[in-house]
Amino acid sequence: MTTEKQLNMQDSQVKPIDETRPTAPVIHVSPSPHLAQSTTSTRRMMVDVLVALVPVVAMSLFVFRGYALFQLAVCLGGSLAAELLFVKMRGRPSTLKDFSAIVTGIILAMSLPGTAPWYVGLIAAFVAVGIGKIIFGGLGMNLFNPAMVGRAFVMISFAGALAASGFEDVRSAVDAVSQATPMNAYKMNGVVAPLAHLFWGTTNGSLGETSALACLLGGLYLIVRRTVSWEIPAGLLLAVLVIGGVADLAGPADGWTVLHHILGGSLLFGAFFIATDPVTSPLTPRGKFIFGLGVGMLIMLLRLFSGYPEGVMFAVLLMNAVTPLINRWAIPVPFGEQ
Amino acid sequence: MADQPTATERLIQGILPENPVYRQLLGLCPTLAVTNSLMAAVTMAGAVGFVLLCANVIISLIRDLLKPHLRIVVFTLTIATFVTIADRLLAAYLYQMSKTLGPYIPLIIVNCIIICRCEVVASKQAPIVAAADAIGQSLGFGLALSSIAAIREILGTGALFGLRVMPALWPDWVIMVLPPGAFLTFGLLLGAINWITDKKKA
Numbered sequence: 001m002t003t004e005k006q007l008n009m010q011d012s013q014v015k016p017i018d019e020t021r022p023t024a025p026v027i028h029v030s031p032s033p034h035l036a037q038s039t040t041s042t043r044r045m046m047v048d049v050l051v052a053l054v055p056v057v058a059m060s061l062f063v064f065r066g067y068a069l070f071q072l073a074v075c076l077g078g079s080l081a082a083e084l085l086f087v088k089m090r091g092r093p094s095t096l097k098d099f100s101a102i103v104t105g106i107i108l109a110m111s112l113p114g115t116a117p118w119y120v121g122l123i124a125a126f127v128a129v130g131i132g133k134i135i136f137g138g139l140g141m142n143l144f145n146p147a148m149v150g151r152a153f154v155m156i157s158f159a160g161a162l163a164a165s166g167f168e169d170v171r172s173a174v175d176a177v178s179q180a181t182p183m184n185a186y187k188m189n190g191v192v193a194p195l196a197h198l199f200w201g202t203t204n205g206s207l208g209e210t211s212a213l214a215c216l217l218g219g220l221y222l223i224v225r226r227t228v229s230w231e232i233p234a235g236l237l238l239a240v241l242v243i244g245g246v247a248d249l250a251g252p253a254d255g256w257t258v259l260h261h262i263l264g265g266s267l268l269f270g271a272f273f274i275a276t277d278p279v280t281s282p283l284t285p286r287g288k289f290i291f292g293l294g295v296g297m298l299i300m301l302l303r304l305f306s307g308y309p310e311g312v313m314f315a316v317l318l319m320n321a322v323t324p325l326i327n328r329w330a331i332p333v334p335f336g337e338q
Numbered sequence: 339m340a341d342q343p344t345a346t347e348r349l350i351q352g353i354l355p356e357n358p359v360y361r362q363l364l365g366l367c368p369t370l371a372v373t374n375s376l377m378a379a380v381t382m383a384g385a386v387g388f389v390l391l392c393a394n395v396i397i398s399l400i401r402d403l404l405k406p407h408l409r410i411v412v413f414t415l416t417i418a419t420f421v422t423i424a425d426r427l428l429a430a431y432l433y434q435m436s437k438t439l440g441p442y443i444p445l446i447i448v449n450c451i452i453i454c455r456c457e458v459v460a461s462k463q464a465p466i467v468a469a470a471d472a473i474g475q476s477l478g479f480g481l482a483l484s485s486i487a488a489i490r491e492i493l494g495t496g497a498l499f500g501l502r503v504m505p506a507l508w509p510d511w512v513i514m515v516l517p518p519g520a521f522l523t524f525g526l527l528l529g530a531i532n533w534i535t536d537k538k539k540a
Contacts, residue, residue, distance in 0.1 A: 119509060131522065135529075156513040 042139065046099035048227040049273070052218035053106055056269065059214040060110060060207040067114025068207050072106065074118050078125025079105035086134040100139045104128055107273055108147040110208025111266065111313070112154075113181075116161050123157070124150035144320045145280050148313050155313065181205040183265045183309035192255040198263040208273075209266035219272025228276035231285050235292020236271045236299075237262065243300040267299065270312035280320045287330030294319045294326075342463055345470035352474025359482035360531050364450040368442050369483060370520040376499050379487035380480065381435050385428065385443055387476030389420040390452050391469060397460035398468035404461055413456045414447065421446045451475060486523050490514045 060068040083101035087094060095101070108128055112121060128150025136142040155162050181204045182193035197203050201211020208215070222228045244258030261267065266274075275281065275295050282291050295315045302311025343351065358364045365386070372378045393416050397404075404412060425443045428436040436443065446452070455475055460468040491497060494514030496504035513519050 117509070123511075153513055156516065156518070157511040158509060159512065161509075 042098045042100065045227050045278070046103050048222060048225050049103050050099065050106070052221045052227075053103075053110070053208075053273070055214040055217045056110055056208045056211070056273075057106065059201050059211040060114075063201060063210060064114040064207055068109075070118075071112055071114055071116065071121055071207055072109045074121035075109035075112070075125050076102065076105040078122045079108065079129050082126045082129035083134075086130050087138075090134065090138075092138070095138065098139065100133075101129060104133070104147050104150075107208075108150055110269065111147060111151050111206050111274075113162060113204075113206050116154075116158075120154045120158055120161050124154040126150075127153040140279055142279055143323075144317055145274060145277050148274060148317050148320075151313055152317060181309070182260075183303075192260065193264065195259055195263060198260065206266060206269075209269045212263040212268050215268035215272055219268065222272060222276070228272070228278070229285065229288050231288035232276045232281055232292040232295075233271040235289040235294075236267075236275060236296040237292075239293045239296025240267065240300055243297060243304075247300070247304060261300070261303065265303075265310045266312045270295075270299075270316060274312065275316050275319070280323060282323050282326045282330060284327070284330045284332055286332070287326045290326050290330060291319055291323065294322070342467075345467045348459065348467055348471035349474040352471060352476075352478045353481065354478065356475075357478040357482060358451045358475050359479060360528060362451075362454070364454060365479060366524075367445065368449070369486065370517070370524060372439055372442050373483055373487040373490055373520055373523075374494065374515040375438075375491050376484060376487045378435065378438055379483040381428070381432065382439060382442065383476065383480030383483045385424045385439075386446055386449060386451065386479055387472070388424050389417060389446055389449075390455060390476050391472040392420045393417045393452055394455055394460040394468040394472040395465050397456045398463065398465040401461050409457075409461060410453070413453055413461075417452050417456075418447050451479060485527060486520070489523050489527075490519050494519060 057068075057072070079101045080096065083096060084094065105125060108124055109121065112124065128146040131153075132144060132146030132149030133139060133142045182198060183205070193203055198210075199212045201214060203210050219228075219233060223230045223233070240261055241258060244261040248258050271292075275292065282288050295312075298315035298318055299311045302308055302314060308314075352358070354361075356362060359366070359369050368382050368386070372382045393413070396416050397413060400412075421444060424446070425436075428439070428443060455468075455471060459471040463471075488498060492503060493511045495510055496502055496508040511519075514523070
């Protein structure tokens with residue numbers, strides 16, 4: 001009697017089948033290693049990127065002061081508002097908690113010159129999140145790096161406001177804003193910036209690109225944390241080294257060496273923070289290396305032969321477009337297959 | 339042929355329910371190429387409307403003489419005749435606009451909207467129906483072109499028909515008058531129209 005009652009009790013205590021979980025046992029079929037890191041999540045990756053961006057943001061705040069703060073506020077506000085609005089329009093639950101809109105906003109702000117007027121950052125943020133990401137179906141579905149889509153839109157629309165044109169100002173720490181950017185000065189007048197300035201970041205330029213040191217610190221952190229794969233920056237830097245080296249040997253000795261190419265402009269910022277976007281870069285290690293090589297080659301092509309002083313943004317966007325092709329090309333051979 | 343739509347139905351169908359650009363996705367080449375200013379878009383729509391009306395009526399009049407294997411040739415020759423007339427008329431009376439539109443006026447010959455209407459309506463129905471259909475389709479085409487052109491011109495130059503409508507502070511979105519602006523505007527409008535239609539159905 002008691003046992004029967006107990007059994008009944010137990011029966012009644014059995015939880016109803018959880019609708020949200022699959023009812024049949026799920027067998028995961030995937031190549032080894034099977035011990036996947038369970039802590040990997042979109043949010044953890046985004047927090048890592050935010051941590052890595054700290055030196056870059058700090059350096060931009062130190063060099064550009066009020067300008068950097070203003071641009072950060074505009075871009076962050078814009079991308080958060082755009083994410084909120086467009087996700088609501090799609091009738092999906094809010095995705096603010098995965099922090100991807102924050103990362104897009106900060107990378108966008110760091111890629112704009114501090115002197116750009118408010119509407120530039122705002123339009124760029126809305127285009128980045130709306131046309132760059134949500135229209136394709138949200139994070140993970142987008143073909144192109146959202147921040148770069150937004151930047152390309154305003155770059156073509158408001159070329160004058162994006163040129164980081166210099167004027168006298170007292171709001172910045174090291175008189176950086178009053179100079180032309182090193183890339184522009186070289187392209188227009190053949191003026192070569194000292195390497196030390198490019199390394200520490202006391203030059204004019206887009207907010208996050210000036211300091212090679214800050215980009216290197218953030219980039220190394222991302223690679224150590226395995227948030228980004230080392231193959232992309234490696235391929236990119238290798239291509240720039242080789243092409244820059246050849247250009248050094250072949251071109252006129254005007255002092256703009258391969259080291260200037262690597263430390264100057266947004267090359268390191270692009271190599272570690274922009275080209276490495278896991279959504280818009282290939283999946284396999286070999287594919288990633290090819291992708292990096294392609295970005296590096298296009299950057300050098302644009303820098304050496306186009307009218308633009310810098311080519312990181314267009315290089316990344318162009319390689320984003322061929323990422324599906326690289327993915328198909330770089331399918332790894334399964335173990336045992338001839 | 340009792341179930342063929344009447345003239346009124348053809349006229350109304352062409353404007354929105356079977357809009358040549360937003361519903362049939364035909365004639366996209368001029369839609370993307372000449373919509374950077376409203377004036378150019380209206381002229382283009384006018385030229386297409388003239389050619390479509392004349393070609394539809396002529397084809398409808400000779401529809402009993404058409405041989406199935408030669409009909410496309412007859413369509414093309416008829417269309418080409420009226421395109422040449424439109425092209426020369428524009429060059430004579432609207433020289434600047436003719437320069438602006440460039441090759442897109444001669445290219446009306448290969449505009450799918452016209453050959454599609456000749457095949458679907460004019461070769462099967464009476465001239466009155468064919469003319470009503472041509473007017474409906476032309477209005478639909480004009481509506482589509484002007485909607486895209488108005489957005490692009492206002493955002494890209496702050497003006498409409500060349501007259502400034504936005505405040506002086508308005509920063510021109512140069513990208514909107516360049517080719518990317520055409521693709522973006524067309525895509526977003528197409529999406530918006532699909533969204534509205536879906537909502538109505540639901």
